Amino acid sequence: MDGIINILKPSGMTSHDVVSFIRKNLNIKKVGHTGTLDPNAAGVLPICIGKGTKLSQYIMQKQKKYRCEMIFGKSTDTLDSYGKVTDVKETEDIEFDKINSILDKFHGEIEQVPPAYSAIKIDGVRLYEKARKGQEIKEIPSRVVTIYNIEVVDYEFPRLMIDITCSSGTYVRSLVRDIAEDLGTVAYMSLLIRTKSGEFDIENSITLEEIGSCDLEKNLISISDLNLGMDDVVIKSTASVAYINGCEVSYKGLLTDINPYVNQKVRVFDDSGRFMGIGFIKNKDTENFLKNDTLFI
Template sequence: MNGILNILKPTGMTSHDVVSRIRRIANMKKVGHTGTLDPNAAGVLPICLGKATKIAELILNKEKTYIAELTLGIQTDTYDSFGQIVEKKDSDYISKEEIYKVFKKFEGEITQTPPIYSAIKVNGKRLYELARNGQTDVEIKSRKVLVKDIKIKNIDNQKVLFEATVSKGTYIRSLCKDIGDELGVGAYMSFLLRTKSGNFDIENAYTLEEIEQASKDFKLQEYIIGIDYPLVDYKEIALKKSAFKAFSNGNTIYQKGLIINQQYQDEELVKVYIDDEFCAIGKIKIQDNNILLKSHKLFI
């Protein structure tokens, strides 16, 4: 089986746990996830099967959308509700107007420091492993991330429910903490649900139980999405049958071996089809106004 399963990850499971479960259900070893989702968070987690694992990194690089809740006045060592409380402050005086004003400051490109309890590696060790061993004085490099959109959905007492669309590598836990720090009272993330990962949406995600039942009913293939599904931003190009063998052997294909119906840019990555079947990601080369094609990732 080759393709992608849009899984609705439950709370209490790591992304690796989900991969292990899918390996058992699908009875195959070549399975991978497309970006870690906190064990205590739920939501969209695309899982790649077989040859689709080659495309996992491209899905990982896509923007993500979350529904999250932050609770004001409390800070924890993990920046979420599962850590130890390290500080409490009165936040009753914070007005809704002030909350909206501060949230607006965190829209756009921001500098963010990942939590100490995270899967980032420092000197070959996961940060959460170091933290659990008492090494909390590790220097964590800050990074530039993009908060494309952030909207408050509800404010109830000291809890703020919001939706955020962010770039790869953005930690919503850190975002909650930084907003709390900006308000001067601290905050932690009390809820997190990932609703989108690239063009994978929670509305068409399946639970592990649904996938397991589909496998028992010999209908698992019906739940698998094509490898080219995440490549919505890529243009298409088709190979003539006569050029397929040379292309699959890594040779550059000249214009006479291609079926062209779009304009392309030099070095542009494209989806490659043969008889309407997706077979590769290719790279366009423009030479003397002629279009050439070289394989970039093969899925055959």
Template sequence: MDGILPLWKPKGLTSHDCVFKVRKIAQTKKVGHTGTLDPEVEGVLPLCLGKATKLVPFLTDTTKTYEAVVRLGSSTETEDATGDIVESAEVPDFTTETIKESLASFIGEITQVPPMYSAVKVKGRRLYEYAREGVEVERPERQVYIHALSFLERIDATTFKMKVICSKGTYIRTLCVDIGRFLGVPAHMKELVRTGTGDFQEEHCTRLEDLDYATISRKLLPMERAVSHLPKWEVTEEEAEWIENGQRFNVPDTWEAGAIHCAVYDGDLLALYQDHPEKPGLIKPVRVFGRKQ
């Protein structure tokens, strides 16, 4: 089995729990996920099986789409609804237009400080390990990109839902807190659903309770779907044979400098190639998959 299984991760399971269950059903150890979702978050979790596990870093790097519920008036130690409240305040009667204006100010490149309850490593330890011990450490800032941020609905006077399309590494919890800070009130993320990862959306997903070996075989998508965001390099049959042996090539005429390309023959993804870092004018393989059997 080689391909991509878009899974709808349920609440209550870690991403690794899902990988473990699919390994047992698919009868293979070669299963990897493409971006961790917290246990209380549900949503799109593409899994890579077989040869497709080599594509995990490239699918992880794609944009993510979320629907988040923001609660104004209280902040928590975890920045979401699972943590204890650490600050409360009265919420002014914000108009919907005021909330929309606040969201617009976060579109583009922004700076985030990862939450203490996160898996980011500082001095060799996860931040959540420090947090559980009550130790506050300096957290590194990171630059992330918000491609789109739109208001969806007003749930009540202090709660609203928004849609976020963002780069990898974006903490939606932190975004909710920062939106509250922009409005002048404490805030936290009440709910979160990931509705998309790259080209994979909810309609492409299968639920764990519906999975068996035959279903996985039927639902498995070709590896090319994981890297559809990368430019293609169509190769000849002779070049395909060389690619399977890890051959380097002169830069093709249609090559986009600086980009990783999918080497494709007869619709089949053979490898990923990039500019040779030490030899200008040449390209070299990043990953080689070979032809389908």
């Protein structure tokens, strides 16, 4: 069995818990997830099975969409509702126009500092392990992430609900902290649901309870059907062996013009329609070549 299952992860489970559940209940050894979703968050968690695990790295890189609720007036050490309150600030009702104005500042590339309670490693140790032990945490390096869209869904002070479309690696808890700071107050994240991960959305996800009762074949997305936002390139059967062996293939061995796809990853099929894997178009000495990135045969 090879492919991807779009799982609706419940709150209270780690991503690894979901993998273990599927491995045990479906009796499949090769199972992996596509990027950690906080234990206290719910939502879309694509699970890779069999050869589908080779696609994990590509799915992780795709955009994510979240629905988040934040509450003004308090902050916690974990930046969500599960942590200890670290600050309380009396805050008057914030005008809706002011909130929208501040949210506009967070569009595009931004620099954010991840939470102390996160899976990021410093000196080989995950931050949340140090935080739970009360160990001193050195300055956490900031990172650049991209916010493609952020908009208000509902607002009734002190609660604000927003939808966020962002790049991989974005910490919504940090975003909540920074939005509140720009509004001159503090806040914590009270709810987080991932509604989309790449081409996987919450409307087409299935729960863990459904795993045992549903027709798994119907819910398993095959490797070749996953678009990944990539263009398709067709290779001639005469060049297939060279491609499989890691050789660079020029236009002579291809049925697709690869010139528009330089420096891009593409899905590769042979001329019989067989999916061969993910390739990369590179330029070398003024000529473009196809090189395999991940093989699936």
